[in-house]
């Protein structure tokens with residue numbers, strides 16, 4: 001996993017590397033900027049007109065190095081330095097001298113000196129990086145306004161000017177980048193939907209900061225990598241009863257599809273024995289669609305009214321397609337009160353929890369909740385910013401000792417200790433009916449196979465996204481539907497078993 005660092009930790013990592021590699025700061029700037037150019041060159045067509053805007057801090061210093069390297073590669077580059085040269089950093093000054101030998105540098109000291117930016121230009125934003133200390137106003141804000149209005153493609157160096165790596169949006173002007181080429185580790189804001197407009201598509205380039213130092217930084221947020229994902233393993237003498245026995249409580253009249261998707265996903269995820277508790281109306285549907293499962297009928301024809309834990313199952317999962325009928329609410333409440341092992345709750349089970357919040361206290365510790373943003377808001381109330389949303393996620397997980405995933409792009413998986421792991425897999429094609437039901441089946445099956453609840457959740461979210469990515473390659477994002485996720489789960493599992 002990649003630790004997500006605060007602005008201060010990033011500065012510390014820079015300083016540690018300078019002191020211990022050792023490398024001079026000017027050479028580190030050179031290395032970072034060359035890494036930027038290597039990535040930039042893969043994204044931008046040759047022959048583009050490139051306009052680089054630099055502040056006089058080290059982010060601007062990077063801009064000057066990038067300008068020099070691009071000029072040496074025969075690109076058409078113009079450079080604009082905004083702000084006071086008196087406040088320039090030492091490394092900025094050295095690179096200013098080096099660049100001056102090669103080309104003229106425009107100074108922007110007032111509004112009249114802000115250049116016209118054609119829509120077909122490519123802008124490189126080096127005004128501010130991780131050293132931003134206050135909202136951007138005045139001349140800088142005017143320059144940012146021009147950049148944003150131009151319609152040009154914008155490549156931010158390290159981070160869009162005006163954004164803090166680890167804080168909510170400031171009041172001031174912010175560059176709306178199409179791409180951010182960031183140094184060494186992704187910043188927290190890259191994972192937040194409300195920042196997308198400013199961050200654009202992000203890339204991380206290795207600038208050789210000290211890796212053991214980075215790994216030793218204390219943080220409670222990480223970016224999950226494939227190597228972090230553990231899977232259940234089978235051994236020679238396993239039988240279906242030892243490979244995970246799951247009771248899935250799902251379905252109501254008109255929503256048997258949700259139960260079917262969850263059940264099939266569980267079977268594809270290695271569940272040894274699957275029981276499905278469902279209303280009578282679901283019996284034939286599930287017997288036909290999931291022949292691998294045993295179906296237990298509720299007494300009621302259309303909704304679930306009574307279900308109890310049984311000795312012959314390892315894990316309970318409830319939610320997909322159950323509705324919020326008062327009889328079902330009571331069934332869930334009774335089930336929770338009689339269960340002591342971690343269980344998986346999704347969809348309408350979460351809506352029932354929101355209607356009866358006192359049940360949260362009764363949930364077995366380490367249980368798993370898998371809300372989408374709507375269900376999450378019903379559980380914890382509305383939020384004003386994505387930062388507040390993450391705080392609420394941590395609060396829910398820690399207060400009730402739960403493992404919670406907040407689904408969406410970069411689904412945030414939160415452990416009961418409040419550690420956040422952003423998931424790297426998945427695509428917008430997965431925003432489709434039934435996608436969440438598939439996730440429930442995967443996670444419940446992994447849990448039933450003996451994985452620790454948090455590991456099962458993080459792995460399930462990863463595999464679900466990976467199946468979505470495999471499906472998107474083959475059927476495209478638009479055509480992707482939830483059943484496809486199940487078809488491509490084998491490919492996702494195989495990819496992890498390298």
Ligand SMILES: NC(=O)C1=CN([C@@H]2O[C@H](COP(=O)(O)OP(=O)(O)OC[C@H]3O[C@@H](n4cnc5c(N)ncnc54)[C@H](O)[C@@H]3O)[C@@H](O)[C@H]2O)[C@@H](O)CC1
Nearest residue numbers: 014029032057058059128129130131132133134135136158
């Ligand atoms: N420290 C290092 O060794 C490295 C730093 N690098 C680059 O350096 C950047 C950080 O550089 P700095 O710490 O110099 O900071 P910045 O270049 O982000 O800018 C800080 C300067 O801007 C001023 N400032 C901050 N907010 C302002 C505002 N709203 N309006 C006007 N002025 C404002 C500050 O007083 C300071 O003078 C990184 O993002 C990265 O691009 C890279 O070269 C890699 C190595």
Ligand SMILES: [K+]
Nearest residue numbers: 125128159161
């Ligand atoms: K920048």
